[in-house]
Each structure stands twice: as C-alpha cells, then as structure tokens.
Amino acid sequence: MSGTQTDIFAQDYTKDCFSAAAINGLQLKNRFIKAGTFENMTPSGTPSQQLNDFHGTLADGGIAMTTLGYCAVEMDGRLNENMMYMHEDIRPQLNELIDDLHARGTKVSGQMGHCGGFSKNRELSRRRPLGPSFGLNGLGLSRGMLFCDAMTTKDIKNLITSYREAAAFMKSVGFDALEIHFGHGYGLCQFMSPKTNKRKDNYGGSFENRMRLPLQVLAAVRDAVGSNFPLLAKISMTEGVRGGLHYDDAVEISKLLDEAGIDGIITSGGTSTMNPMIMFRGGNILPGMLRTEESRLMRFALRLMGKSMFKDYPYHELYFLEQAKRIRDAVSCKMIYVGGASSNASFTTLMEQGFDFIQLGRTLLSDPDLPLRAKMDTGFVSRCTHCNDCVSTIESPNGIHCTQFSS
Template sequence: MPDTIAHDSSAACFSAAKLNSLTLKNRFIKAGTFENMTSNGVPSDALNRFHGELADGGIAMTTLGYCAVENDGRLNENMMYMHEGIRPPLSVLIADLHQRGTMVSGQMGYCGGFSKNRHLSRRRPLGPSFGLNGLGIAQGMLFCDAMSVRDINAMVASYSRAATFMKSVGFDALEIHFGHGYGLCQFMSPKTNKRKDEYGGSLENRMRLPLRVLAAVREAVGDDFPLLGKISMTEGVRGGLHYDDAVEISKLLDKAGIDGIITSGGTSSMNPMIMFRGGNILPAMLKTEPSLVMRLILRLAGKAMFKDYPYKELYFLEQAKRIREAVNCKMIYVGGASSRASFDQLMAAGFDFIQLGRSLLSDPDLPNRAQADVNFVSRCTHCNECVATIESPEGIHCTQF
C-alpha cells in the first residue's frame, strides 16, 4: 500500500503520496497523449499552454507524450527526440510547470519497426524481426528490418543517453513505454518477435532487451529517481501478449526495480481500440488521413484493425487488479477513469495513482472540480474524435467542448 501522507480515505485521491523520492500532491497523473505540438520535433508555445492549463487544473504530474529516445525512435518527424537542440524550450516548459506546482514526467518511446519517419538514418525502421511496417506504406517504407545485436546495444545506449538528458533538463520522473506495440513491446510479444537468438523465444529471452533498457535507464538516473513503465496487459491479437503474460511481465519489472506500473492495453499497430474504448476511430481517421494510399488501405482493412469495443467505465479494472496483487511497486491505473466515484473506487482497490487521458482533454480542470464535487462526472463522451486530432496542425484537442 502507498506511503500515504494524508489518511482521509474518503478523499484518498486528493492526498499526497510518494513515488520513489518524489512527492505528488494528489493521485492524478496526466496520461501520455502525443500532443502533436512539436512541429519538426521542437516544443511549441501551444505545448506550454496545453500542459499549463492542466497544471492550473490541479493535476499532480503531467506527462509529455512520446519523447523518442533518438531520431530513429520517432513514429513521425514531428515528434521530439531527446537531444541538446531542444534543451532551451524543454527547460522553459518544465520550469513553468514547476512554478505552477505540477511535476513533469517524460514518456520515453522508441517506435521499433513501426514508423513513417521520413528522416530515418537508414532505409527501413528496425524491429526485432523482419516484417511489415503498416504505418510506413505511404512513405514507401513497407517493411522493417531485424535488429542485429549491435543495433540492440545501440538502442540500449540511446535510452541511457536520453534518460541522462531528460533528468538534466528537469523532468521529475520518466515513463518507459513497454506497451502499445512500440519497440520494446515488439520484443516482448511473440507475435512480432521471431528471433532465434537470446532476445527471442521464451518470455525470459523476450524480456531481455526491456530489462536491459530498464537497468540502463536506472543506472543513468540513479536509485532515487522515479521510473514508471507502461505496459499493454493484452495486445488483443491471436499469438500476441495476453493478460496472463502481463502478470509475469509485471513481476519481472517489479523485481528489476521499476517504481510503478501503468496497466494499459492494445497495440497501435494491430488493435488500438482496446486501449481507448468507446467510439470507433475509423470514420474520423478516414476523414483526416492525408494519404490517398493509406485511406484506401483503411477502407479495405480498417474494419479488421479497428474493432468495436464499447465504452465501459474502468474497463481495465479487473485485469489491473490481478497485477496489483502480484507486485509490490506502485500501481497506476489507466483506462476509462472519468468520475469521482471511479477515482474513489480505484483508491479503495489499492491503486496508488490514476492516469487520465481523454477526460483531461474535455475537462482540463478535472482534479480541482472532482475535489469540489463528490458527484463529479467528466463531460468526455468517449467519442474518440480526439484520437484522430493527433494529426491536426493545432494539436490534440477535444472536438466536443
């Protein structure tokens, strides 16, 4: 159970709690949602305003979505990658959020073999094994290549360098992305990892790279720095990772010294709708996808990839509870938490923190309002149109309010 500072169980979600050496003023953390407010990879004033509004709304810690650990780790060229060139705008952003009383986490991402980044240093993106790169079709990058052990070592070094940079620039915590079908998840998954060497085959082998990355990041930031990991409890595809695997994976991360596990699900490349249940995003994507080829592919194959998962409040609760029981580290719930009743339920179920995605897009001042009103329910309708705004020039936003 958490090192709770205030003991009023009726308002546990508004009590301070520790995450390693960091004290968060309440239990609300903004989930990583790639903002698309980093044109050509540079943090913009819009990004500052976006997180500033969340800070003023009472969130304890916000997360900068998808901070690629190196250039080739970006899904597209508008994403930030961690390098000295962006130190000035990042420092300003983080200092401003600190002044507003909010801590800042950075989501460390590496896309692996799933990329449409036209600025790659090589012809094709690299994943655990040779395969299709569905995202890169319009860019003529139909396939990804398999990493050599040298490439794997270079990737670990990139995480280490990025972690050192991120700590030095002022981030209060880091979140390693182990889920959603990105690079590390591709290694963890038997669906995408077909390697025959020590990085493929058994779960122990498939976890070798993710655990090396965790160790390298830990070494770079030190024992007292908060490190979170976001996992997909299920990929939602035959032959992929499922809930039973997630329990074993979580135990390994816990044993290796992670401070907190965020229990998400789904993969951006194969079955994204498990992650954000509610309105199907296919119609909005067909409207906003700029590439004719991708629109054609979406028309032909979209129904198979974008399956219907109707919204249900706290849709990952039962599976996340299994992990709560299996690990000692902090547990961060994500997925359909959008009312005060749900926040109280999560606290009572032993979760330490709550990550919020869509409900903070519709209600940036959610923590303050939920504190003032025990009957608070977010205005978010889970229509998921915000997901399609990920390509919008103005960045992600709620289309309803």
C-alpha cells in the first residue's frame, strides 16, 4: 500500500490538498493531518496493539501525519487513568508505534495535554486536581472530586517543567511534531480564560497575565525540542460561554503565539468543560452520554444540567472558516484548519483560502482511507453523517470508532 501512496501523492500540484508541503522543515506528503481524538486505546496508560492498528490503518489510508490525541505531560494531567502520560515506562511501546507508522510513510505528531482542574483520574496524587483557581470540577462528581484547587506558584513552575520534560521525551521517542493543547477548556486554556482564571497574582487578571503560563510553556517546550522542530498550537477561538474567551481574543492569542515562535495554529473552538458542541457540530452528544455513563450520580447531573451545557449547533461544512480566516490574516505561521471539512469541495476551498493543512477528526473514523479516496474521486464526500455517536464511544473498551461504518 505504501508504494501506491508514494506514487499517488508524488505528483506536483501547486497548492492543492494532495501536494506536499513542509512545516518547519518537516515534509508532509499531502495536506491531511489526523486531528487529535483521544483514542482510549491506552489501558492503564499504556499504548496497545489496538492503538498501533488504529493509526496504522490511517497511515495506509494516505494521511500525511497522524496525531496521538491527548498525551498528558504528567501523571496528574490526565482526565482519567486510562490516558497515557509521558514517562520512560512507555518508551518501548511508543518507539514501536512510531517506527511502524514511519515505515508506512506517515509522520506522527503528539498532542501535549494537561487537564488542569478538570479530571476524574482515580490515580491522582492529590485529593483534588489543580487549576488556576478554586472551582467546580464537574467531571469529578462521580469520583468525589467535585472541586479543584488553585495552583501555587511552585505548582506552576512544576507544570512548566513537566511540559519541558515531556517535550524532550516525546522528541526522543521519535515524534515528528508536537501539538500543544491551548484549547477546549483544558489546563492552559483554563489559565487563558477570564471565566476560569480568577487569580490575583501575575498569572491572572489582565490578558497579558493570563497568557503568561501558556507562553512560558511554549518557551519551555521550544527550548526542549530546539528551533528546527515543528510545534503546533491547538486553540479554541471561542469558549462559547459568557465571560469566557471569544473570537476577538483568539486573534490576539494567535498573534502572541505566532510572535513566540509557534509553527502552526489549529483553529478549533469550544470547551469540553462548559460548551463542547461548538467543537464538533452536528448530532447532540447528550443522549449518547446518558446512554454510556456508568455513574448514576453523573447521569442524574447530566439530566439536570445537560441541556444547558450541550446546546444544539447544527452541522454545516467548514463551520469555523469565517473566524479562522481572521486568524489567518493576523499571523505569519502556518494555518491548520479543523472543523467540518468533509468533501473535496471543502478541501479545495481551504486551499484557495490560504490554509496550509487540514486536520480531520470524525471523517477519518468513518473513512480512514479518506486521502486516497479523495485523490481518486474529484467529487468525494465523506460518509460521516456528523451524528457524533463516535463521541459516546470515547470510553468504550473497544476505543473510539464510527458506529455507522466499520471501514
């Protein structure tokens, strides 16, 4: 298969999604990057054969770079105990996985995540998770961790060290690029957001102060990997909640990340903590969550609060395009579009609009060979219906999958 792929993507198209392009020296054979989607194929935090097979199938389907979703930078950075965190014990599994994907012609990015004060991790080393400020930890309800505590300055220093060490580790195991998660309501986003950051010290208050930790993290990660290594930033252009970050803030955030040396910005939106549906528009995920949630207490809370948290955002193609264009106009780094790109017509629009790469989430679950298929069929439209049932498989023992189409 990889021989066919090399041929198929070798032709020199100017600025089309099947042409090769580089990001900080990393050559990608086409413009398609798998978006980080936490796979739940790392039982007790260890990468499994299933994870290899999952990404291997995407590699055989022609993706230029795949992303290992949610690689926690430290043990307490996990949402749950089945997420992996970056440490020496998993070096052999990561080496094997990455070597295999390289042999199949695909580059590998790792999404660096930290949950901050949003966690139900049974193996947490403390009584409660740590965020910028004391507050609610909705996810922890079923585990008796309804609140999170505020980080001290020492905790913040330790967190920066964790990012630095995780980045060095990830580069050393063979990742080709790293994607720092600045969005979706996770740890760094909690610091950036006036909604969740109520600190009175120089990590809270003004925009400049709220951006201090994210920029220190970026500097530490850059320091660990060196200047010739691709670093991407995934941001939420809006949190979708009153008092949170919005599209105008995202332009300013992007400018700062660009000036600080990020190589590419991924323009997502929403928060897993307060308003997730902005992120993956389409079928509402609340019914699926009620169906799969094991905790009665959590189901009760979802019935009570769910309607206000899981608002309806009907799907339409390229739903972040107009706002992502504002960021494109404000920065000089590469632009990586994510959100509702599921047909050749959309891919062409993105290329015409000056985006450099396209991240794909759900469409690669329904059509793992999307790049190859799209290359062969000019009228290609993904089978994904955006029903969002895949989101309710996120804690399935089989890992995430499309419930409509198996391959």
